[in-house]
Amino acid sequence: MIRLSLEIGQTQKPEAILFYILAPLSVLAALGMLIVRKAVHSALLLAWVMITLAIFYIALDAAFLGIVQIVVYTGAVMMLFLFILMLVGVDAPDSLTENIKGHRATAIVAALGFGGLLISLIGRATLNHVSVGLAMANEPGNVQGLASLIFTQYVFPFEVISALLITAALGAMVLAHSQKSAGARLSQRALSSVRFRGDSLANAAGLPSSGVFARHNAVDVPALLPDGTPAKNSISGVLTARGDVQDSTQYALGSLPKVDDESGDK
Amino acid sequence: MTSNNLVYLIALPLFSSGFLMMLGRRADKWGHIFATLISASAFGIGAFEFLQMLARPSESRAVTQKLFSWISVGTFQVDASLLLDQLSISFVLLITGVGTLIHIYSIAYMSHDLDRRRFFAFLNFFIAAMLLLVLGDSYLNLYVGWEGVGLASYLLIGFWNQKPEYATAAKKAFIANRVGDVGLSLAIMIAFATFGTVSFAGVEEKVSGASTAALTGIGLMLLLAATGKSAQFPLQSWLGDAMAGPTPVSALIHAATMVTAGVYLITRSNFIFDNAPTAQLCVVIIGAITLMFGALIGTAKDDIKKALAASTMSQIGYMILATGLGPVGYAFAIMHLLTHGFFKAGMFLGAGSVMHGMDDEVNMRKYGGLGKLMPITAITFGLGYLAIIGVPPFAGFYSKDKIIETAFNSEGIKGLFIGGAALLGALVTAFYMTRVIILTFTGAKRWDEKAHPHESPFLMWGPMAILAIGSVASGFLLSSGNRFVSWLAPVVNSHEVEHAERFQPVVVTTMALVAVLIGVAIAIAKYRSDVPRVAPTNVNIFTKIARRDLLQDDFNEAVLMRPGQALTNFLVATDERAIDGAVRTVGAVVIGSSKGIRKTQNGFVRSYALLILFGAFALLATIWVVTL
Amino acid sequence: MNSANYLYLSAMLFTIGAVGVVIRRNAIVVFMCIELMLNAANLAFVTFARINGTLDGQIIAFFTMVVAACEVVVGLAIIVTIFRSRRSTSVDDASLLKR
Numbered sequence: 004m005i006r007l008s009l010e011i012g013q014t015q016k017p018e019a020i021l022f023y024i025l026a027p028l029s030v031l032a033a034l035g036m037l038i039v040r041k042a043v044h045s046a047l048l049l050a051w052v053m054i055t056l057a058i059f060y061i062a063l064d065a066a067f068l069g070i071v072q073i074v075v076y077t078g079a080v081m082m083l084f085l086f087i088l089m090l091v092g093v094d095a096p097d098s099l100t101e102n103i104k105g106h107r108a109t110a111i112v113a114a115l116g117f118g119g120l121l122i123s124l125i126g127r128a129t130l131n132h133v134s135v136g137l138a139m140a141n142e143p144g145n146v147q148g149l150a151s152l153i154f155t156q157y158v159f160p161f162e163v164i165s166a167l168l169i170t171a172a173l174g175a176m177v178l179a180h181s182q183k184s185a186g187a188r189l190s191q192r193a194l195s196s197v198r199f200r201g202d203s204l205a206n207a208a209g210l211p212s213s214g215v216f217a218r219h220n221a222v223d224v225p226a227l228l229p230d231g232t233p234a235k236n237s238i239s240g241v242l243t244a245r246g247d248v249q250d251s252t253q254y255a256l257g258s259l260p261k262v263d264d265e266s267g268d269k
Numbered sequence: 270m271t272s273n274n275l276v277y278l279i280a281l282p283l284f285s286s287g288f289l290m291m292l293g294r295r296a297d298k299w300g301h302i303f304a305t306l307i308s309a310s311a312f313g314i315g316a317f318e319f320l321q322m323l324a325r326p327s328e329s330r331a332v333t334q335k336l337f338s339w340i341s342v343g344t345f346q347v348d349a350s351l352l353l354d355q356l357s358i359s360f361v362l363l364i365t366g367v368g369t370l371i372h373i374y375s376i377a378y379m380s381h382d383l384d385r386r387r388f389f390a391f392l393n394f395f396i397a398a399m400l401l402l403v404l405g406d407s408y409l410n411l412y413v414g415w416e417g418v419g420l421a422s423y424l425l426i427g428f429w430n431q432k433p434e435y436a437t438a439a440k441k442a443f444i445a446n447r448v449g450d451v452g453l454s455l456a457i458m459i460a461f462a463t464f465g466t467v468s469f470a471g472v473e474e475k476v477s478g479a480s481t482a483a484l485t486g487i488g489l490m491l492l493l494a495a496t497g498k499s500a501q502f503p504l505q506s507w508l509g510d511a512m513a514g515p516t517p518v519s520a521l522i523h524a525a526t527m528v529t530a531g532v533y534l535i536t537r538s539n540f541i542f543d544n545a546p547t548a549q550l551c552v553v554i555i556g557a558i559t560l561m562f563g564a565l566i567g568t569a570k571d572d573i574k575k576a577l578a579a580s581t582m583s584q585i586g587y588m589i590l591a592t593g594l595g596p597v598g599y600a601f602a603i604m605h606l607l608t609h610g611f612f613k614a615g616m617f618l619g620a621g622s623v624m625h626g627m628d629d630e631v632n633m634r635k636y637g638g639l640g641k642l643m644p645i646t647a648i649t650f651g652l653g654y655l656a657i658i659g660v661p662p663f664a665g666f667y668s669k670d671k672i673i674e675t676a677f678n679s680e681g682i683k684g685l686f687i688g689g690a691a692l693l694g695a696l697v698t699a700f701y702m703t704r705v706i707i708l709t710f711t712g713a714k715r716w717d718e719k720a721h722p723h724e725s726p727f728l729m730w731g732p733m734a735i736l737a738i739g740s741v742a743s744g745f746l747l748s749s750g751n752r753f754v755s756w757l758a759p760v761v762n763s764h765e766v767e768h769a770e771r772f773q774p775v776v777v778t779t780m781a782l783v784a785v786l787i788g789v790a791i792a793i794a795k796y797r798s799d800v801p802r803v804a805p806t807n808v809n810i811f812t813k814i815a816r817r818d819l820l821q822d823d824f825n826e827a828v829l830m831r832p833g834q835a836l837t838n839f840l841v842a843t844d845e846r847a848i849d850g851a852v853r854t855v856g857a858v859v860i861g862s863s864k865g866i867r868k869t870q871n872g873f874v875r876s877y878a879l880l881i882l883f884g885a886f887a888l889l890a891t892i893w894v895v896t897l
Numbered sequence: 898m899n900s901a902n903y904l905y906l907s908a909m910l911f912t913i914g915a916v917g918v919v920i921r922r923n924a925i926v927v928f929m930c931i932e933l934m935l936n937a938a939n940l941a942f943v944t945f946a947r948i949n950g951t952l953d954g955q956i957i958a959f960f961t962m963v964v965a966a967c968e969v970v971v972g973l974a975i976i977v978t979i980f981r982s983r984r985s986t987s988v989d990d991a992s993l994l995k996r
Contacts (some may be wrong), residue, residue: 022902030910033914036926037920075962076936076965083970103876106875106920114913117885124896125904126905127896137947152953153956167964167967171971174970178971178975181981872992875989885915
C-alpha cells in the first residue's frame with residue numbers, strides 16, 4: 004500500500020489528474036453495482052464504469068478500442084442488457100438478504116484476500132519496469148497499426164472469432180425461440196367458456212379499473228371496493244411487482260357527511 | 270491349369286440357398302424344383318469338368334481357380350482359391366450326384382411339410398459348403414467349408430426343432446463337432462507356425478523340412494477334427510442322435526457325404542501322415558476301434574435309422590482304418606467311401622421309404638413282412654444290403670475286401686490285429702444288416718392296425734433305384750484294372766511298394782466271405798422265429814450295454830458333463846459371491862461416501878462460484894509465496 | 898504517470914466483479930458483474946500494450962470484446978429461456994442439481 008501511494012505520486016500530470024478523478028468514481032460505481040437493489044440501476048452504474056474505461060483506453064493510446072468500448076459495450080451490449088431487463092427482470096427488486104449461511108462473509112474475505120494478493124503481485128511484477136509507450140507502434144495511426152496486425156499475424160484467430168460470432172447469433176436465435184408462439188391459441192369460444200362456465204363468476208364481468216372515483220384516476224392507485232378495501236386486481240401486476248403502487252386509502256373519503264335523519268320527511 | 274467354372278459349383282447352390290431363404294413363403298410353390306435344378310446343374314458342371322479332366326494326361330489333371338486374395342498379412346498370404354484334382358472330383362461327383370438324387374427324393378418325402386422350401390434351402394446350403402470343403406486349396410478354405418457343413422448339419426438335424434429332443438440332438442451334434450473343429454483350427458495354427466503357409470501345395474512342398482514332432486502334432490489334431498466330423502471314437506456319440514433329422518438328410522449328410530469329410534481330410538493330408546508314423550498309427554487304432562464300436566451298437570438297435578447310423582459309423586471306421594495304412598490305403602478308403610456313398614444312401618432312402626409307408630414308425634420290431642407290400646423298396650434295400658456285407662460282385666465287396674486285405678498285409682503284429690478287427694467287423698456287419706433285413710422285410714407282419722404300408726411314389730423309388738444300380742456296379746467299375754488306384758495316384762503319391770504279403774488276396778477274400786456267411790447264418794438262426802414286438806428286457810449285460818450305445822453317453826455325461834456342470838455351478842457361485850460381492854461392496858462404499866459428500870453440495874451455483882474464487886485466491890497465494 | 902496504476906485499478910474492478918458474481922442473485926446482475934470482470938481484464942491488456950510498446954495487447958482486448966459480445970448474446974438468451982420456464986431470474990432457484 005505504501006508502494007502504491009508512492010507510485011501514484013509519480014503519475015504524469017494531465018493524465019494523472021484524469022486518472023485520480025475517474026478511477027475512484029469507477030470503483031465507486033462498481034461497488035454501487037453490488038449494493039443497489041434494482042437491476043436497472045446496476046446496469047446504469049456498469050455503463051458508467053464502461054465509459055470511464057473507454058476514457059482510460061484513449062488515455063492509454065488505444066483510441067480505436069476506446070471508441071469500440073463506447074460503441075459496442077456501452078452502446079450495444081448494455082442496450083441488450085437493458086432490453087432483457089425490461090423483458091424479464093421487471094419483477095420484485097432483489098432482496099439483499101443473504102440466505103446461504105456465511106456466504107457473504109466468506110465471499111468478502113475471499114475477495115479481499117484475492118484482491119490484496121493481486122495488487123501485491125502486480126506491484127512486485129512492475130517494480131522495475133519502465134513503460135515503453137506506444138509512440139512507435141502507433142506511428143502510422145492506432146487503427147492502421149491494429150489493422151496490420153489483425154490481418155497478418157492474427158488473421159486466423161480473427162476468422163475463428165468471426166465464426167464464433169455467427170454461431171453465437173444462431174445459438175441465441177435457437178435458444179430464445181419460443182415454442183409457445185407456434186402453438187395454437189385458444190379460440191374465442193374456448194376463452195368465453197372458460198370465463199363464464201368456470202368455477203366462479205368473479206371475473207366474468209371483467210376486472211375493476213384503477214383509480215378512486217372522482218378523486219384520483221392514475222393507474223397506480225387501486226380501486227376501492229364497496230367495503231373500503233383496495234382492489235388488488237385493479238392494478239397491473241408489473242406495477243405491483245415493482246412496488247410502485249400508491250396507497251388508495253388516502254383518496255377515500257374519511258367519512259360521509261352526516262345526513263339528517265328527518266331530512267327525508269321534510 | 271486353371272478353370273473358370275469351379276466357382277459356379279459353389280456359387281450356384283449358395284445363391285439358390287440364400288435366394289430361397291430370402292424370398293420366404295413366396296417361393297413355397299416352386300422352391301423345391303428350383304433347388305433341385307440348381308443341384309442338378311452343379312452336377313452338370315462337375316460332370317463337364319470330369320470329362321475335361323479325363324481328356325488330360327494324368328499329371329496335369331488338377332485345375333485351380335483363384336477367386337480373390339483373402340488374407341494378406343505380411344508374409345502370410347491366403348488366397349480364396351479352388352483346387353479340383355482327382356480326389357476333389359470324386360467327391361464333387363458324389364456330392365452333387367447323390368445330392369441331386371436326394372433332392373428329387375425329398376420333393377416327395379417332404380411334400381407334406383409346410384417348411385419344404387426352407388428344407389431345400391438348407392440342402393442347397395449344405396451342397397455349397399461341402400463343395401467348398403472339398404474344393405478349397407488350403408486348410409483355411411477347407412475350414413470354411415468344414416464349418417459350413419457343420420452349420421448345415423445342425424440346421425437340418427434340428428429341422429423339426431419344434432420337438433425339444435430333436436433340437437437337443439442338433440445341439441449335441443454341433444457341440445461334438447466343435448470339439449473336432451478346435452482340432453482342425455489347432456492343426457491349421459501349428460501348420461502355419463511350422464510352414465508359414467496353410468495351402469496344401471505349400472505344406473506338401475515344405476513337409477520334408479519339418480520336425481516329426483510338429484508333423485505328429487498336426488496329424489493328431491487333424492485326426493481329432495476327423496473324429497468329430499466323421500463320428501469316430503471318441504467323438505462318435507452324436508451320430509445316432511443325428512437321426513432326428515429328416516431321412517433324406519440322414520442319407521445325404523450323415524451317410525454319404527459330410528461324415529466322410531474326415532476321410533477326405535486325412536487323405537488330403539497324406540503328406541503329413543506319411544511322415545508322422547505315430548499319428549498314422551493313431552489313425553489306424555481309431556479306425557479299428559470305431560468299426561467294432563459301430564458294428565456292436567448296430568447289433569442292438571431296434572430303430573432302423575439308428576441301426577443304419579451305427580453301420581455308417583462302422584463303415585467310416587473302415588475308411589479311417591484304410592487311410593491310416595499309408596499310401597496303399599488311401600485309394601481303397603476313398604473307393605469304399607464312394608461305394609458306401611451309394612449303398613448307404615440307398616439304404617437310408619429305403620428306410621425313409623419304409624417310414625413313409627408306416628407312418629414314420631422307426632421301430633423294426635413293428636415292421637415285418639414288408640417285402641411283399643413294398644417290392645421296389647425291398648429290392649433296392651436288398652441290393653444295398655448285399656453291397657454292404659460284401660457279397661461279390663456287389664460294390665462293397667470290392668472296396669471292403671481290399672481294405673481287409675491291406676490291413677492284414679501291413680507290417681508287423683499290427684497287421685494281424687487290425688486285419689482281425691476288420692474281419693470280425695465284417696462278420697458283425699453281416700449279422701446286424703441281415704437282422705435289419707429280416708426284421709423289416711420278411712417274417713410275419715407285426716405292425717399296428719392303423720398302419721397301411723404302401724409302396725412309395727416314383728419320385729422316391731427312382732433315386733433309390735439309381736443308387737441301387739450304383740451299389741451294384743460301382744465297385745466293379747472302380748476297381749477293375751486297378752482303375753481308381755491309378756486315378757488317385759498323383760494325389761496320394763502312392764508309388765508301387767511291394768510288401769511282403771502275409772496272405773494271398775484269395776485267402777483274405779475267402780476268409781472275409783466265410784465271416785460274412787457266419788454272420789448271416791447267425792442272424793437267420795436267431796431271428797427266423799417270431800420276433801417280439803417289444804424288445805425283451807431279460808437280456809444279458811452285453812446286450813444291455815450295446816443298447817445303451819456301449820455307454821458312450823453315460824461316459825460323456827460322467828466324465829465331461831457332470832464335472833462341467835459342477836465347475837459351472839462353482840463358477841456361478843464364485844461370480845455371484847466373490848466377484849459380484851466385490852462389485853457390490855465397491856458400489857456400497859461409493860454410495861455411502863456419496864451420501865456424506867453430498868451434504869457439501871447445496872446446489873447453489875453461487876456457492877460453486879465462491880469455491881472458484883477461493884481456488885483463484887489459493888492459486889495467487891501460491892504464486893505470491895513462490896515468487897517471494 | 899506510472900502505467901501500473903491502471904493495473905491496480907484493473908485488479909480492484911476485477912475483484913469487485915468477482916464479489917458481485919458471488920453475492921448477487923439476479924442472473925442478469927451476475928452477468929453484468931462478469932462483464933465488469935472482462936472489462937477489468939481488458940484494461941489490464943491495454944495497459945500491458947503500452948508498457949511493452951506493442952499493439953498485441955490491444956488486439957487481445959479487441960478479441961475479448963468480441964467474445965464477450967458473443968457471450969452476452971448467448972447468455973442472455975439462456976436467461977430468457979430459463980425465465981420463460983421458471984418465471985424467475987434468480988440463480989438460486991435453478992438448484993435442481995441438489996436433488
